[in-house]
Amino acid sequence: MTASGRPLRGLLDTEPVVATAGVSLLADALRDQAVEVTEAEWQPPLPGAERDLARVMGDPRRVAANAVAFERMTSAHAALVDVVPASEALGLERGTFLHAGPPLEWDRASGPMRGALIGAVLFEGLAASADEAERDLAAGTYDLEPCHQRGAVGPMAGVVSPSMWMYALHDDVYGNDAWCSLNEGLGKVLRYGAYGPEVVERLQWMTHVLGPILRQAVRTTGPIDVRSVIAQMLQMGDEGHNRNRAGSLMLLRELLPGMITADASSSEIAEAVRFSGANEHFFLNLGMPACKLATVAAEGVPGSTVVTVMARNGTDFGVRVSGTGDQWFTGPANTPEGLFLGEYGPDDANPDIGDSAITETGGIGGFAMAAAPAIVRFVGGDVPFALRATRTMYEITTGEHPSFQVPILGFRGTPTGIDVTKVVRTGILPQINTGMAGRVAGTGQVGAGLVTPPVECFRAALAALAAAVPA
């Protein structure tokens, strides 16, 4: 009898419909017996996190705080306003080096991070050989600091030294600034841990020729609206992390006239134009600080569980959360899986590295894969995977970006503002597209692929958020 007192009429007259939730054991057993099963996509929260989750979910500030963080993240502006040496932009002192990801000591640094630091020491003329540079780095002669600590971001190893030039971006809504180094192109480059003579020579050329030419171009052109370029590139098959073709072309259109008329020799200008035009990731180093400006604007909202930084140093993956300010929550970085260049294979790949996951933190990159189905040719997977990746990210984010739209999803906004509570409750981890650095210092890029953060970051963040809930 049902609660209403009527018999279970009809219940057994038709084929039973079976639905399951949680572990797939039961569903699999039924399917083995040719029973049709509908699985509800529900997973229990990550074990051990239930108490923290209940506490944070019950925080009366949470919903409003996340709405504020989301609103700030999606309304921040980002304009390229200048190109300046890091010494000037960040007050970076000789002997201090910035790196990607959360804080790191030399002893725990991975191969590509060590390679990039060695290359930067050589580039700054602080050592005469790689051996000497390595010895001094191991001896703690130099100061290492995360880029994020100075409002900067760096792709892959993300190593920045005082003589390198930086793009300077400004957000005139919230009054923030962010910086990123210039892109070196692909292959044997510092950010992938290569430090041979051709790498250091290219960095010298970037400092003495490219930087000054780009500065003149930006100053001639006037501020360039980077956020608007991101919105457009998502309509043009880019996701802004591993695919930046349209973005790079739009940036070139703005900068080329000013570059070509810059005060420099015609051969220098020709080389700067050729170098910039040949680089499909020319725009990445502007998209990253634009996303940094968005996420910085969302920082420090008490009670907010929105992630404001995801960054990797090649050893650890670190996240920061709006409600807990600049505290890092770390876990061991996973190793990406994907497609390899030439003869390289999975054994050659270093664990996840770089500040570039700021793109996913800001609602693009892996979160916007549906806008860039052609990217599966670079990072692996197939087109349905690309669509599924974006759709799945709606499960763990606060809202849909009002300006970054995905045409193929009917112009739905990208999933933006990762919510720590949603990650822990569903067990769904943020999807990151990334380049892969060689494990061994000096190798360079070995491929590109897909990766997720370790779940530990989110558990640790949740614990800190729980501890901060007012009694």
Place this chain on the structure above:
Amino acid sequence: MTASGRPLRGLLDTEPVVATAGVSLLADALRDQAVEVTEAEWQPPLPGAERDLARVMGDPRRVAANAVAFERMTSAHAALVDVVPASEALGLERGTFLHAGPPLEWDRASGPMRGALIGAVLFEGLAASADEAERDLAAGTYDLEPCHQRGAVGPMAGVVSPSMWMYALHDDVYGNDAWCSLNEGLGKVLRYGAYGPEVVERLQWMTHVLGPILRQAVRTTGPIDVRSVIAQMLQMGDEGHNRNRAGSLMLLRELLPGMITADASSSEIAEAVRFSGANEHFFLNLGMPACKLATVAAEGVPGSTVVTVMARNGTDFGVRVSGTGDQWFTGPANTPEGLFLGEYGPDDANPDIGDSAITETGGIGGFAMAAAPAIVRFVGGDVPFALRATRTMYEITTGEHPSFQVPILGFRGTPTGIDVTKVVRTGILPQINTGMAGRVAGTGQVGAGLVTPPVECFRAALAALAAAVPA
């Protein structure tokens, strides 16, 4: 009893499943009675065409001939090799004007075609006023000829006069050449039938400043592979007819350095760069002749039912077919439906006009809409429509383009090589994306939308193909 002698066991034990084909009358009647119906997407051939269809389908040359035409269409190359005045490129004599679409007399010309011809007469200095130009045109003082007759193509009215500059493209596989005029930008422009002083002034500037600068740029840069740009733009949200953003940016990247260093005054160069950079359809006038080179290569294969030209003059829609050479088959042009600029509405739109349907003939444009879902914001429809448009075109084409791929369809090649027999057999008409010209001479562009050819063209082509089948 069934043929095997067993009773119709089980047939009446379950709910009946109803399938219908052909006219929807029966399906609709069943649905009205709440019966679930599965409709097979089969339509009878166009009435009256059955006999021609049977004759052409039975032509033993057809399959092989279409394979040859398809192979030629998809393997032709297209490189931008020069920019030259039409007088030089096409041997165009003073007093002769080219126009879009099939042959046309002044008496039957629509408003925008008349407006463009008036403007071209004024631009050539053959008349002192619009009235005088119109009087002379009506009196038959000038010779009118289709662009296609000289191996050229022109968007919208497609009017070309001897002093206009043309892009010159070359196919080094089949040794063909094709030409197209320079794009004037949007709004009040000759190709949309405007002929006011600002239109003629712009044409003068294009002849005296832009053309020579572009020529120097192309000669400095060397041949530009236009076919490769098309392949890439389809991965970047363009379909190459009404959306050319990525293509235009790629073209700019190639041409800007040569433009900026051209031998001209710095203010002329600045204006040429600004004009070209601001034009989202900069590439259209290269994509069109590239498709012309592809379709020209497929011409003249005896027995082939592949369409080699679709073009409209604002009054008639004309097609040409491989197996029937340069014979035109025409019908009254339909009026596009879509989205309108400003205060304009459906009553302001002229019937379909322009040679730009060469893009669809070559397997892009409306046939590649799935690659460019964002285009629905310009031409109307929604994203599922864009996907459906491309999928439907596979029903009436010979094959899938090996180089033009659509990422969202799992990198399937675009539907290429419209087959007259398939159009007549299915009743499915080619999907064309297009700009809309104002009905009244002098108006300019009023919108952009979707249109199909009149079925008469295909019936007439089929009849000619049937007549040419060897007894």
